[in-house]
Amino acid sequence: MVLLGLLCGESMSGYELKAAIERSVGQFWQESYGQIYPALKQLNRDRLVSRRDAPSGGRKRQIYRATKAGRAALAKWLDEDYAATTTRNEMLLKVFFGAFAPDGAIRRHLERTIADSRRSMATLDGVIAELKQHDASSRELQYWLLTLDLGRRVAQARAEWATAALQEET
Amino acid sequence: MVLLGLLCGESMSGYELKAAIERSVGQFWQESYGQIYPALKQLNRDRLVSRRDAPSGGRKRQIYRATKAGRAALAKWLDEDYAATTTRNEMLLKVFFGAFAPDGAIRRHLERTIADSRRSMATLDGVIAELKQHDASSRELQYWLLTLDLGRRVAQARAEWATAALQEET
DNA sequence: TTTGGCATGTAATCCGTTACATGATTAG
């Protein structure tokens, strides 16, 4: 569905899709070539995307685009209830067992959490600022900014939590 | 490692471990029987836990507890850097493609996000309050409360985000 | 007596990543 969604916006090759996923939805979704190429083959078989040869500078290259049926399938999927994702967090697991940890270990994890979250916030702020300049009012952009905004808020919450936790931790 | 950690605090059977995981670390870690029983066998082979028959009411039952080597292995693991978990979020993926969604679909997802987050916050508040009454100052409890606190903060951030997003969404 | 909870495990299956394999092109 990520592939189909991206291919509704722009024609792309499998290779470009991988890069586009990392760039755009990478914060909350990722795919490997091992999934992308077989999935494209399947999407093409199901007539949800069409394939076309589009060599770039003599290099062979196949680009895909969503068909009408593909756009309909995406819309249908978007209309369905989302599946709640149960996520694992190794950092929190280590904190949970903090009472059994060597001195300073949890403190180190919390400090790293602060650093990671701050860095993440800075990166997201950069992307947000850049996007806002560009295409000030496209419908797509509005939704992209929303996803970035949640990323930023969660990163901030993590940073604040880790800061408060450091204070408390003995 | 979850199993080892829990077995450092209390002797338990595989069945009880499953329930304990859901109760305590369920928000950020989960295991199925298909992993628990083979893992216990392996931990026992490695002498990190010991097994003992402890029938409850005529029903056969084996309980496990961490050995000295097990506690050392846990401490060593806790000391290591945590692995950052790349997590997938289907809700955000649907929001990202919001421009292609039928009218009202994204609004529905956002409303559900608010409801889910609020419910999550309420549940966490309940657990936090209960824990605080109990054992007011154990070292373990402090760390447990920390993990619950992050859950609460993230849930709040999500609720606030979804509320703001609903306002913006046309 | 039958349903639900306690209790233990295995096998099939799925999902996803990593590694491998190949090869052309372009920039330094």
Next chain:
DNA sequence: CTAATCATGTAACGGATTACATGCCAAA
């Protein structure tokens, strides 16, 4: 010339869930 990037795929592997299989005990 050679390293990086573009480009496409498959196979092996590993981690995890689900389903299956079994059986006892207690309560309704």
